[in-house]
Amino acid sequence: MEIQEKLKILSAAAKYDVSCSSSGSNRKNTPGGLGNASESGICHSFAADGRCISLLKILMTNYCCYDCAYCVNRFSNDLPRAMFTPDEIVSLTINFYKRNYIEGLFLSSAVYKNPNYTMELLIEIVSKLRKKENFNGYIHIKAIPGADSALIKKAGELVDRMSVNIELPSSSSLKLLAPQKTKENILKPMSYIGSQINASKYEKGIYRNAPSFVPAGQSSQLIIGATPESDFQILRLSEKLYKNFGLKRVYYSAYVPVSNNPKLPALNNPPLLREHRLYQADWLLRFYDFSSEDLLNEKNPNFDTHLDPKTDWAIRNIDKFPIEINKASTRELMKTPGIGVRSVRKIASARRVRSLDFDDLRKLGVVLKRAQYFITCKGKYYGSVSFNDQLIKETLKNNVNSKFIYNSIPSTNYEQLSFLTSPPSVYIPSDSYTSISGEL
Template sequence: MDIEDRLDILADAAKYDVSCSSSGSSRPNRPGGLGNAHYSGICHSWTADGRCISLLKILMTNSCIYDCEYCVNRRSNDTPRAMLTPEEIVLLTIEFYRRNYIEGLFLSSGIVKSPDYTTELLIRTAKLLREREHFNGYIHMKGIPGTDPKLLNELGRYVDRVSVNIELPSEKSLHLLAPQKTKQAIMAPMKFFRDSIRENKEERKKFKRAPSFVPAGQTTQLIVGASGESDRQILLLTQGLYRKASLKRVYYSAYVPIMKGKNLPAVKAPPLMRENRLYQADWLLRF
């Protein structure tokens, strides 16, 4: 497939990841640089001042070694697979930016070979953008559970925001629908980023020129309706994440019944009203 066909597949596959948000980053442009990430944010959404902003939102690959029952990219699903190399993603990002199509990059990925191997590809992409292309725009990437902390630390030096997606609200649901994932594995990178962000903030108070580390913080995503947890259980989890993991945002994604599985609920449409109410309750928790 040529790059346009792969881009179509990977952009469509990324639409179920809703954990992209305003940047909260202030990465200024430099002489000879390209792009500028600023406080008002970059994503396909409305900012606080009423502007609609955009970013390139794709998967690096929709191939995955995991077989999560709810996921359209699960290993056992018969779907066209595609992958973009770091060099191709950099080319797309720069060309789209120059044409004023986007203001930044939101890059997620299926897990190819291993969490470490996938994260190394993400790092290479971000490093090429920052160091070779001198791209100062917004970059949001995934913190993949099971990744070596050394690689997470390197990734955090190049990106503005990371998201470590919990997906399901309880360990019981993970065991049922995503048996290759565990709560412990998901929480480990989340805690790593929390501690590293705090340390970086203290360092920058002492040394103004100290490099930033994930300056826009981290987020996560919860799928609503794929498992049996109540809204109360979900909000108690959310409250704990805000307090203990210092997350910027928790995003809620109404379960879209596009996959068939013995453990998935028989629903005809996504629970969009429930998703909306959770966002309203989430706002009350935060403000």
């Protein structure tokens, strides 16, 4: 098979993997080397600060020994198959880089023969790039669940970021849709990578030239809508991954109907709005001092389709509002709808000089369209705002339209974006990864 045909098949096969970002690494070039990986990033994804980045995003192979019901590359699926050799991927990466098409590589793979064999091939590729071609650009690879820890360590010393995809949020869902995978095989390498990253940081604090291990951190991916878990379960799992394994990002991928397996839900389109709400909530977990229990609970397990999670939380906790802009703590400001992290910093700095009014807030970037219902300035409400939780909720819902929601959804690779679907009705299984911290 010609390499162009392989590239067409394996780049298309990689489009469902969204845990792709190049932010966080600053690997520098060396004398006689090629390329570098700076925090300004690359493409086909987005850096942490929103910039577009470009990576060669491919699978090494889509030949898979697993038969996961939700996966387009399952071995029971009849589709064109291909496999790159290590030298072909090295040649593609170097040639694309020299032509200024890319600045880095995102390399994943189906499980070919077994996890260790697949991991050895991935290591051969990145080792040739680093040592033979002296390539210092960004490299992100997948750690294959079930691979030996020694192989994970060897790969981690060569790449900038690694990811281990959880895919499904509970062991019952894994057993149903991916019986050849186990929770332990997924969490074990994730835990190992996290511990090695911490050890590397400690060593670098003592020895300047200590080797790096996955300097851009690790990430993971969860599929949304293929199984019956609620938003609360998914968000609680993400929170534990951040706390216990130090993940940089958890990515959420709306399930794309690629199988007619009766175990899977019959969806006409991916649940993109649900994915969008989870990304918003994930941001609140990482930067706004919220917890999963703040945003959802077992009585209220799914996000509102009309209101963003922060606004929904504020309305449900209306007794905490309004806050006085000139007196509120930074933590109170952070939890107020319409006020972001940068606005909080600007407010804290400006009010040292004088008391602020609504015109000042508008100049500082506060979104008064939402914030007006939850704040006062110098003891006064904004205009004729009525402080009533039901009235506020209805007003904000009426301000939301489908165009706003659609344009707010993060960029995806999905082709079917004709309309948005509401989250399906769900139940809470009893065996989700709620005790993740005590199992490894």
